[in-house]
Amino acid sequence: MKKLINDPRTVVAEALQGVALAHPGLLTVVTGPDHIHRADAPVQGKVALVSGGGSGHEPLHGGFVGYGMLDAAVPGAVFTSPTPDPILAATLAVDGGAGVLHIVKNYTGDVLNFETAADLAEAEGVQVRAVITDDDVAVKDSLYTAGRRGVAGTVFVEKIAGAAAQRGDDLDAVTAIAQRVNAATRSMGVALTAPTVPHAGEPSFDIGDDEIEIGIGIHGEPGRERIALEPADAIVDRILAPIVEDLPFASGDEVLLLVNGMGATPLIELYVAFRRAHESLAAQGITVTRSLVGSYVTSLEMQGFSLSLLKLDAELTELWDAPVQTAALRWGR
């Protein structure tokens, strides 16, 4: 295992110390139980958004804490759900009296622990709602998950619901927007190589030098099939088709397209993939009116990428464009 770490047992804690030192005006990092929140939390009268999950997917979620997006992020150990304690602590820390929305990727452990934390927070008088993201069309009932998995489309939910909260929507309205975004989002990924979890010390799965895994999960969970490496355009077409068919996206639609690197995929390759996805969508009458290209929801140093598509309307476009100021997404402010 070749990693820039000191000790698998301390990597998350040390990274959090780095985050605190790198973003002093923006973020506050609380240790014991660990979470990250906006430096100006709680924002009185604003609905607060809390997300979280296993570490190893950076910049998700800590990189999305700040004005116009998340109020707090709760990082578990690498690829491991956070326990209820830090989720509860984050929820109480950011509640500004208008309630808290939990945005939870659909993994059994995450869902259970966020539910427990929500119950505990409600017992302390904080109103909590939850939205479970499940944008991955690849498989149903995978390792760690009942139903579909929550993957890179979660960024759309966090950004757009964050903008709705920032403009002053109440808890019911923010929850409804988050549900609407999740319902209109579909994703699928591909892996060229496997990630290595620090405390495991070995790659999460074996894959041949000429093989790729279609429909990979963000923890290296199995996808739909293992095939021989193909040209980029063929791979893009292979995962774009099930995304488009599933919603379905149709001619005349305007969409937000995310080409997401999973950790070790060079940006030059992500743009090659973006070109093909844009071109294929255009050929189907689907117009990419907003886009995002980069590594936003990663799986440590896994080589691979995912495509996420959100069907836009005027309101969702306006909320996507609204100002945001976080470590990983920043515009208009």
Add this chain to the structure above:
Amino acid sequence: MKKLINDPRTVVAEALQGVALAHPGLLTVVTGPDHIHRADAPVQGKVALVSGGGSGHEPLHGGFVGYGMLDAAVPGAVFTSPTPDPILAATLAVDGGAGVLHIVKNYTGDVLNFETAADLAEAEGVQVRAVITDDDVAVKDSLYTAGRRGVAGTVFVEKIAGAAAQRGDDLDAVTAIAQRVNAATRSMGVALTAPTVPHAGEPSFDIGDDEIEIGIGIHGEPGRERIALEPADAIVDRILAPIVEDLPFASGDEVLLLVNGMGATPLIELYVAFRRAHESLAAQGITVTRSLVGSYVTSLEMQGFSLSLLKLDAELTELWDAPVQTAALRWGR
């Protein structure tokens, strides 16, 4: 070779098509000869900044084209200097009558081709100056380079000189600022793995499973020594010391610290490195007042990182903080 590409011969052209489709309002991509410029170029009366070099270091340089930074970027083939033709075309395209500054990383081919393009542009009546960046303290007279190499500190030069041009400084003043930033910047890098150039098809160098290369170049050029893998803190200390000694940075200094991923290093590891660098600098009385953590000057899918340090003063800090709107750096606007 496991890459998300169609053909090694078309990867740069296809990526540029992706860049054009992904950033329509921000960038214009010109093909034949290939370059990227600000969508609103030429900006009349403003000094224009042009940089470039081999592809494979993305987001450098195309990701830094936009308001407050570069006016144009000229991408060569992967790890290969651009020829004079596209450099000339970019220079002519962005000149707004106030002259053009070339920002050139110190590699022999880049320097020669930018010089030739500058001569041709001058012959067409455009005033051109050049600043050669050479921030890498690792080695002198390396493969491809006479003197020191230009590496990740180039981002500081492009951002700060870009802000000076944006506020209305004339060509002499912008050139002087760029030189001042380069003179106050030092960098050094480490590789854990080798990159694979698409048209070569094989890793650029052999490195053992337990070895790292101290002082690596951004094209995989040899560094100072090959040692056994160490804990992250020890590696950070090993490359921070020569950076600090070289300028030298001293107690009481305020600095901008960049922890730069070279392609395949997870963000969580970059924050572990940032923590240690910040802590070690603090112990020497050097205060990190500005920071940047992420993959900004990469070497395809190489695992590794570099540290860059710029000694700040009030003016450089203000120019670093000034609004910027590019694909890869965006704040305040």
